[in-house]
Amino acid sequence: xxxxxxxxxxxxxxxxxxxxxxxxxxxxxxxxxxxxxxxxxxxxxxxxxxxxxxxxxxxxxxxxxxxxxxxxxxxxxxxxxxxxxxxxxxxxxxxxxxxxxxxxxxxxxxxxxxxxxxxxxxxxxxxxxxxxxxxxxxxxxxxxxxxxxxxxxxxxxxxxxxxxxxxxxxxxxxxxxxxxxxxxxxxxxxxxxxxxxxxxxxxxxxxxxxxxxxxxxxxxxxxxxxxxxxxxxxxxxxxxxxxxxxxxxxxxxxxxxxxxxxxxxxxxxxxxxxxxxxxxxxxxxxxxxxxxxxxxxxxxxxxxxxxxxxxxxxxxxxxxxxxxxxxxxxxxxxxxxxxxxxxxxxxxxxxxxxxxxxxxxxxxxxxxxxxxxxxxxxxxxxxxxxxxxxxxx
Numbered sequence: 525x526x527x528x529x530x531x532x533x534x535x536x537x538x539x540x541x542x543x544x545x546x547x548x549x550x551x552x553x554x555x556x557x558x559x560x561x562x563x564x565x566x567x568x569x570x571x572x573x574x575x576x577x578x579x580x581x582x583x584x585x586x587x588x589x590x591x592x593x594x595x596x597x598x599x600x601x602x603x604x605x606x607x608x609x610x611x612x613x614x615x616x617x618x619x620x621x622x623x624x625x626x627x628x629x630x631x632x633x634x635x636x637x638x639x640x641x642x643x644x645x646x647x648x649x650x651x652x653x654x655x656x657x658x659x660x661x662x663x664x665x666x667x668x669x670x671x672x673x674x675x676x677x678x679x680x681x682x683x684x685x686x687x688x689x690x691x692x693x694x695x696x697x698x699x700x701x702x703x704x705x706x707x708x709x710x711x712x713x714x715x716x717x718x719x720x721x722x723x724x725x726x727x728x729x730x731x732x733x734x735x736x737x738x739x740x741x742x743x744x745x746x747x748x749x750x751x752x753x754x755x756x757x758x759x760x761x762x763x764x765x766x767x768x769x770x771x772x773x774x775x776x777x778x779x780x781x782x783x784x785x786x787x788x789x790x791x792x793x794x795x796x797x798x799x800x801x802x803x804x805x806x807x808x809x810x811x812x813x814x815x816x817x818x819x820x821x822x823x824x825x826x827x828x829x830x831x832x833x834x835x836x837x838x839x840x841x842x843x844x845x846x847x848x849x850x851x852x853x854x855x856x857x858x859x860x861x862x863x864x865x866x867x868x869x870x871x872x873x874x875x876x877x878x879x880x881x882x883x884x885x886x887x888x889x890x891x892x893x894x895x896x897x898x899x900x901x902x903x904x905x906x907x908x909x910x911x912x913x914x915x916x917x
Contacts, residue, residue, distance in 0.1 A: 531659055531660060531661075531662050532660065534659055535656050535659050535660060536652075536656070538652050538653075538656070538883065539652070539864055539879070539880050539882060539883035540557060540558060540652065540879045540883045540893075543557050543867050543868065543871065543877050543878070543879060543880065544557045544558045544877060544879075546868065546871060546877070547871055547877035550871060550872075550875065550877075552875055553871065553875050553876070553877055554875060554876045554877065554902045554905060554906040555877045555895075555898075556876060556877060556878055556894050556895050556898070556902070556903065556906050556907075557867075557877040557878055557879040557893075557895060558879070558895055559701070559765065559849060559850065559895045559897055560770060560895070560897060560898075561765065561768035561770065561820060561897050562768075562897055562898045562899065563768055563816065563819065563820060563823075564768075565767065565768055565769065565816075566767070566809070566812070566813070566815070566816045568808050568812045568813065569767065569769070569805050569808045569809045569812070570805070571808070572804045572805050572807065572808035573772070573801040573802065573804055573805035573808075574801075575804070576800055576801040576803075576804040576805075577801055581800050581804075582800060582801075583800070584796065584797055585797045585798070585800055585803060586797065587621075587788045587791040587792055587796065587797055588620070588621045588622060588787070588788065588791065589620070589621065589622025589776075589797065589798060589803055590622070590800070590803050590804075590807070591617060592807055593622055593803050593804075593806055593807045593810070594617035594618075594620040594621075594622060594776075595616075595617040595620075596806075596807055596810040596811050597617075597620045597622070597761065597776040597778070597810065598615055598616050598617045598619070598620050598778075599810075600810055601615060601620075601743075601745075601759070601761065601776075601778055602615055604733055604734075604741060604743070605741075605743035605745055605746055605759075615745070615778060618781075618784070619778055619779050619780070619781060620776050620777075620778055620779075621776065621777045621778075621779060621787055621791065622774070622775075622776055622797075622798050622803060622806075623774075623775050623776060623777050623795075623798065624773040624774070624775070624795055624798050625762055625764055625773040625774060625775045626729065626731045626760045626761065626762035626764065626775045627653055627657075628773075628775070628794075628795065629758075629760040629761070629762075629775055629776065629777035630653065630654070630657055630727065630729065630760050631657050631660075631794070632777055632787070632790055632791070632794065633727045633758040633760065633777060633779075634657055634658060634661055634663065634693070634727070635661060635790055635794070636758075636783070636786060636787065636790060637692055637693050637725045637727075637758075638658065638661050638663040638692060638693065639663070639692075640661075640662035640663065641662065641663070641664065641690060642663045642664065642690055642691075642692045642693075643663070643664045643665075643666050643688060643690045643691045643692065644658045644663055644664070644665055644666065644691075644692060644693040644694075644695060645666050645667075645668050645683060645686060645687075645691060645693065645694045645695060645724075646658070646665045646666070646667055646668070646695045647667070647668060647670055647678065647695065647696075647697055647700070647885070648667030648668060648669055648670060648884075648885030648886060648887050648888075649670060649676070649702055649703060649852075649881060649884035649885040649887050649888040649891075650667070650670075650695070650697060650700075650702075650884055650885055651697060651701050651702070651729065651884065652883055652884060654695050654697075654729075655667075663692075664690070666686055666691070667885055667886070667887075668682055668683045668686055669682050669887060670703070670705075670887060671887065672843075672854075672887075675705065675843070676700070676703045676705050676843055676852070677705060677707070677711065678696075678707075678711070678715065680711075680714050680715060680718050683715070683718060684718055684722075687722050687724075691722065691724060692724065692725060693724060693725045693726070693727055694715070694718070694719050694724045694725070694726050694727070695726075695727045695728075695729065696712075696715060696726060696727070696728045696729070696744055697728075697729040697730075698712070698728075698730070698741070698742070698847070699732040699733070699735060699736055699741070699846065699847025699848040700847070700848060701729075701731065701732065701848055701850060702850050702852055702879065702881070702883075702884045702888070702893035703843055703845075703848075703850070703852045704828075704843060704844075704845025704846060704847055704848045704849075704850050704851060704852060705843065705845075705846060705847070706736055706739050706741070706742075706846040706847040707742060708739070708742060709740075709742045712742045712743075712744055712746070712747065713747050715744065716744055716747040716748065716757075717747075719756060720756070724756070725756050725757075725758065726744055726748075726756050726757045726758070727757075727758045727760065728743065728744045728745065728757055728758065728759045728760065729760050730743060730759055730760065730761055731760065731761065731762045731764070731765055731775075732765055732847055732848035732849070733761070733766075734765070734766040734817055734820075734821065735765070735766075735820070735821055735824055735847055735848055735849060736846060736847040737825050737828070737845070737846055737847065738846070739846050739847070741847070743759065744757050744759075745757045745759055745778070748780075753782075755780035755781055755782075756780060757780065758777060758778070758779055758780070759777070759778040760775065760776075760777055761775050761776045761777075761778065762774070762775035762776075763775060763806050763809055763810075765849075766809075766817055766820075767809040767816055767817065768816065768820070769802075769805065769806070769809065772801075772802040772805055772806070773798075773799075773802060774798060774802045774803065774805070774806045820897075823897075823900075824849040824896050824897060826900065827849070827896040827897070827898075827900050827903055828845050828849075828851060828896050830900050830903060830904055831851050831894060831896060831903055831904070831907055832844065832851070834904055834907040834908055834910075835851075835853055835907065835910075837912075838907075838910060838911075838912035838913065839912055839913040839914070840853055840854065840855060840857075840910060840912065840913050841853070841854040841913075842854065845896070849895065849896040849897045850893050850894060850895060850896060851893075851894040851896060852881075852891055852892075852893055852894075853891060853892050853893075853894055854890060854891055855890065855891065855892055855910065855911075856889075856890030856891070857911070857913045857914075858910075858911045859889075859890055861889070861890070863880045863881050863882055863888070863889055863890055863891065863892065864880045864882050864883075866880070867879070867880045867892065874909040875909075876906040876907075876909050876910075878892040878893065878894060878906075879892060879893040879894075879895075880892060881893065894907065
């Protein structure tokens with residue numbers, strides 16, 4: 525048969541899925557490798573989707589989504605992202621595009637911004653689909669380093685050193701998956717200044733914006749302009765994590781002004797529109813009671829603290845999570861320089877699945893990502909099976 529396109533053949537395996545699917549085939553495994561919220565979806569959200577089906581509202585919607593949902597996303601973004609003279613108060617429904625989850629939002633943004641051979645700066649460690657999506661578009665992902673001795677925070681000088689005449693986009697992710705790190709206000713402003721100096725677009729992945737602990741969420745859009753030619757930030761949002769709607773595939777991409785027709789064209793070419801029941805479920809989630817979010821926030825924070833206590837007792841270093849629902853732990857004392865192979869052995873020997881740090885980039889060697897979103901008993905039991913680090917180790 526004919527060969528697949530080279531850019532598809534070169535897309536690497538997602539190591540998160542690799543270990544998770546192995547765990548799903550392992551009876552009794554404790555799956556700490558994937559971020560799947562474990563609470564029932566609120567009843568009013570389910571009923572909104574069912575009511576949409578009952579009234580047979582199953583036709584096409586506008587490309588960008590139903591107007592009420594676009595406004596609800598815009599209102600939440602204005603509230604959560606804060607205000608500034610840069611124009612975030614002016615972000616309205618006209619700049620919101622409803623998408624099939626944040627991953628599709630990232631795909632749309634990159635489709636608009638990247639030509640074959642263009643370079644996109646992505647975090648290392650960072651979520652693997654940043655690079656995977658770029659490669660599918662024949663673009664070149666370039667990892668900017670996040671070092672342990674700098675708290676896995678980006679250093680503007682490191683990023684600036686990687687900018688070439690082919691660099692088009694800077695990807696920022698806060699709160700970070702896999703790290704749980706959060707970008708502060710001063711650093712976010714510096715990174716936006718860097719993007720302006722080099723005339724780069726910015727794609728901001730803010731999937732976990734609802735979950736920060738003792739620190740605020742700071743959106744790069746706070747420091748963006750609001751006029752065509754000045755604005756440069758695309759913000760990717762999702763309800764998968766905030767409301768546990770992972771299977772409904774619903775999120776939003778907030779775009780700079782002045783690109784409506786181009787974005788409509790991209791939507792039509794890729795998806796046309798998002799399924800209407802998912803849109804009405806999302807509307808109910810955004811505008812209805814927020815008990816689910818409050819409960820989830822408390823659960824993830826308590827799990828973070830419980831997991832930290834287990835790792836402290838074992839002498840295993842980790843990055844204290846300030847956001848998201850993951851813990852980034854250093855198990856290099858046990859992995860022998862190959863954490864991808866080690867997590868497979870650990871699953872086979874101990875029945876616990878952890879995401880290998882190399883799933884997120886080369887700097888993740890020796891580290892694992894621990895999902896904090898499940899039952900606390902399973903989390904504590906699973907981490908309790910980790911080999912401890914000796915004082916000399």
